[in-house]
Amino acid sequence: MNIIRSARFGASTLIPKNCWSVVRSISSTELTKLEVNDKTGIAVLTLNRPPVNSLNLELLTDIRNSIKDAESNKCRGLILTSSSNSVFSAGLDFLEMYQPKEERLKSFWTALQSTWMTLYGSKIPTAAAINGHAPAGGCLLATSCEYRVMLPKFTIGLNETLIGIVAPNWFMNSYLNVLPRRVAELALTQGKMFTTAEAQQVGLVDDVVNTKEEAIAKCEEFIGLFKKINPYARALTKQQFRINHLQELEQNREQDLQAFIAAITNPSTQAAMGAYLENLKKRSK
């Protein structure tokens, strides 16, 4: 049997794999783990904020730093996944947006903008191994990558309208980068959460596999497609596809922040979010 000798799990830990490789931790925080396979040069970024990887200021900051770390370590690609068995990411942390303090709310949104620009505009190939539910901000992370593979019986989508909020342009642009316009409009206006099977059917995810290990292997396969492609030419080509969306946010960051603050602090949004949260808490009991 072929194995990985995992530096992180100790020299004696053997992990089944197709080749002899060393998995090395590049950077690690309480909320994220970034490991690179020295044989393939591909990094895996694992989100680790139990119970549901909701994206708060600290997690967003760590994700952005990890992407930068993967780039500066010249990784050949980056795979996003989750340490949870059932949730990839529950999206933005409601506790950042419900009854917020203004300074923290500003930092939070600014961090989300930066993280999205870093991921969506990354020069290296990016892929998401979606091993659990991926609503809203979770879906945004996945659709910002170049390739998605998902496990069965989970859900993914931009459900903002269900919460009484409107997804900003750049959320919609990430969706439109993956979905046909008509499908995206219908899904966004309905706040539709796609099942894994539906997501594959409309092209929101590229592949479906049964285990996280298979999902990571599929992502590695995707990144491997670029092995013989000049990385500079690849990066510039990707950039040309995405530059308009990136510039649109870059040039309107302050306006986007003010629009977010106005929308979130609106009493009717707060009431809708409060009701949604209460329902969520009831359901989880």
Ligand SMILES: CCCC/C=C/CC(=O)SCCNC(=O)CCNC(=O)[C@H](O)C(C)(C)COP(=O)(O)OP(=O)(O)OC[C@H]1O[C@@H](n2cnc3c(N)ncnc32)[C@H](O)[C@@H]1OP(=O)(O)O
């Ligand atoms: C202009 C404004 C634009 C703003 C854009 C916002 C985009 C967003 O991302 S808004 C966030 C949208 N997210 C959701 O609607 C997801 C809500 N969560 C769920 O549907 C489920 O939790 C789940 C399917 C992700 C997971 O279900 P599971 O049964 O495994 O776990 P739960 O028992 O529901 O949850 C456990 C625990 O976590 C709390 N929680 C869940 N999601 C969030 C969240 N996004 N933020 C903060 N906290 C969350 C949930 O209330 C439970 O807490 P308790 O154990 O304390 O009850």
